[in-house]
Amino acid sequence: xxxxxxxxxxxxxxxxxxxxxxxxxxxxxxxxxxxxxxxxxxxxxxxxxxxxxxxxxxxxxxxxxxxxxxxxxxxxxxxxxxxxxxxxxxxxxxxx
Numbered sequence: 001x002x003x004x005x006x007x008x009x010x011x012x013x014x015x016x017x018x019x020x021x022x023x024x025x026x027x028x029x030x031x032x033x034x035x036x037x038x039x040x041x042x043x044x045x046x047x048x049x050x051x052x053x054x055x056x057x058x059x060x061x062x063x064x065x066x067x068x069x070x071x072x073x074x075x076x077x078x079x080x081x082x083x084x085x086x087x088x089x090x091x092x093x094x095x096x
Contacts, residue, residue: 003039003043004027004028004031004035004036004039005025005026005027005036005039005040005043006025006026006027006028006077007025007026008023008024008025008026008092009024009025009026009079010092010093011024017081018089020083021083021084021085021086021088021089022081022082022083022084023081023082023084023090023092024079024080024081024082025040025079025080025082026077026078026079026080027053027078027079027080028078029055029076029077029078031078031080032053033051033052033053033080036051036053036080036082037051037082040082044090046084046085046088046089046090047084047085047088048082048083048084048085049083049084049085050082050083051080051081051082051083052080052081052083053078053079053080053081054078054079054080054081055076055077055078056076056077056078056079057076058073058074058075058076058077059073059074060072060073061073061074
């Protein structure tokens with residue numbers, strides 16, 4: 001069985017959210033909040049209080065060549081912001 005979680009998203013903004021016990025993951029596009037909550041609780045052995053999801057549009061990428069302008073598009077992706085209950089944390093970097 002494939003996991004719903006594609007990867008954790010580690011950016012400066014997402015690292016600041018970890019102080020509030022909020023973690024951001026890229027998830028499969030067809031997953032829902034209940035499935036994401038179950039997967040996080042099972043994989044990291046924590047209790048989840050809420051899950052928010054965001055579908056990000058793919059950016060348009062353009063390049064100029066001798067033959068003219070070519071445009072493409074990055075694929076859509078879905079992010080989940082997971083808030084943990086008091087007293088739980090996830091060590092994404094493995095520094096513990």
